[in-house]
Amino acid sequence: MKYCKKCVMPDTRPGIVFDEEGVCSACRSYERRKTIDWDERWKEFEALCDKYRGSNGDGPDCAIAVSGGKDSHYQVHLLKDVMHMNPILFSVEDNFPMTKAGVHNLKNISEEFGCTIISIKPNIKAQKKLMRYMFEKYGKPTWYIDRLIYTYPLLMASKYNTPFLIYGENVSYEYGGQDAKESYSAKEQLKNGVASDIDEQELIKEAGVTVQDLFFTRAPRPEELDNLDPVYISYFQEWNSFRNYEYAKKHGFHDLTHEWDRTHHVENFDQIDSRAYLVHSWLKYPKFGHASATDYAARMVRYGMINRDEAKTLVKEHDHALDPECVRDFCDFCGYSETEFWNIIDSLYNRDLFEKNCFGKWELKNPVWAE
Numbered sequence: 001m002k003y004c005k006k007c008v009m010p011d012t013r014p015g016i017v018f019d020e021e022g023v024c025s026a027c028r029s030y031e032r033r034k035t036i037d038w039d040e041r042w043k044e045f046e047a048l049c050d051k052y053r054g055s056n057g058d059g060p061d062c063a064i065a066v067s068g069g070k071d072s073h074y075q076v077h078l079l080k081d082v083m084h085m086n087p088i089l090f091s092v093e094d095n096f097p098m099t100k101a102g103v104h105n106l107k108n109i110s111e112e113f114g115c116t117i118i119s120i121k122p123n124i125k126a127q128k129k130l131m132r133y134m135f136e137k138y139g140k141p142t143w144y145i146d147r148l149i150y151t152y153p154l155l156m157a158s159k160y161n162t163p164f165l166i167y168g169e170n171v172s173y174e175y176g177g178q179d180a181k182e183s184y185s186a187k188e189q190l191k192n193g194v195a196s197d198i199d200e201q202e203l204i205k206e207a208g209v210t211v212q213d214l215f216f217t218r219a220p221r222p223e224e225l226d227n228l229d230p231v232y233i234s235y236f237q238e239w240n241s242f243r244n245y246e247y248a249k250k251h252g253f254h255d256l257t258h259e260w261d262r263t264h265h266v267e268n269f270d271q272i273d274s275r276a277y278l279v280h281s282w283l284k285y286p287k288f289g290h291a292s293a294t295d296y297a298a299r300m301v302r303y304g305m306i307n308r309d310e311a312k313t314l315v316k317e318h319d320h321a322l323d324p325e326c327v328r329d330f331c332d333f334c335g336y337s338e339t340e341f342w343n344i345i346d347s348l349y350n351r352d353l354f355e356k357n358c359f360g361k362w363e364l365k366n367p368v369w370a371e
């Protein structure tokens with residue numbers, strides 16, 4: 001395991017590339033921002049908005065895929081207040097118990113900006129079967145929900161005649177991933193590895209779901225996708241999670257202050273809607289040796305908020321420490337005992353990256369703080 005010389009990202013992150021100087025592709029794309037003509041890109045965005053504004057009579061003229069989070073707040077503000085569009089919001093509400101902040105934030109976005117939200121509440125029976133199967137086989141328990149987060153807005157944009165569909169950031173491009181070339185179009189998003197295609201026959205046979213259960217997880221056919229114009233805002237305007245957070249707070253967004261201090265996160269404002277969902281993102285740790293603390297510490301170094309040594313300390317203290325509240329909610333929902341849960345986790349540890357210490361606890365062979 002090698003670490004980026006500038007941030008703390010390891011080369012085990014799927015899709016990340018290191019150059020000959022030992023610097024990761026996420027740091028390099030951040031540096032490249034300085035050379036981009038942002039005025040020119042903003043004009044491209046204005047031209048797109050001009051093209052679609054009012055294009056659907058008094059119905060919505062664009063759609064935004066929202067979670068209710070800080071980035072959603074910022075995107076709705078941009079489209080509705082700055083660009084004077086008439087957005088409809090599409091949201092996937094997973095079935096886990098929500099945090100107080102999560103409940104408040106989705107409501108707040110509708111009340112603060114005056115927008116209609118159309119939400120899907122996924123099939124709970126299918127979700128449970130798919131979560132158990134995808135967790136045990138691939139270490140990707142929330143695949144079904146993540147898949148819907150990609151497919152549902154596309155499906156609804158076709159249905160409501162709102163081809164101009166807005167997403168926030170191009171995760172692969174900004175942080176290193178499989179689809180790392182930059183373009184404003186979000187058409188290729190399904191290929192970025194977060195919720196890749198899984199063979200339907202495998203899910204029917206092995207997870208016990210029906211072909212009907214999988215209807216909403218299907219990507220639009222290429223000819224349907226051709227009629228849509230999904231875009232990433234991060235192409236048109238410099239994207240910054242911390243700026244979006246500051247903006248959202250001033251408009252009623254709640255973070256987790258006084259509610260929950262998560263042991264494996266280094267901030268309290270990202271992915272805060274539910275506890276069980278976070279098990280999935282934490283599973284990067286046993287599989288690839290880094291999780292949310294590394295992601296955010298690396299970002300904070302790039303933004304000049306902390307130095308690399310401070311980032312190493314954050315990673316050391318937090319990355320391994322999956323929050324027990326996440327485990328409890330996850331086990332309750334899926335029907336696991338905590339013993340069963342930890343046995344599955346044990347099977348997912350990558351033996352090339354980890355070894356057990358004398359207490360039987362998995363430890364990284366080459367942690368960033370020991371380099």
Ligand SMILES: [Zn+2]
Pocket residue numbers: 004005006007008009023024025026027028298
């Ligand atoms: Zn880096």
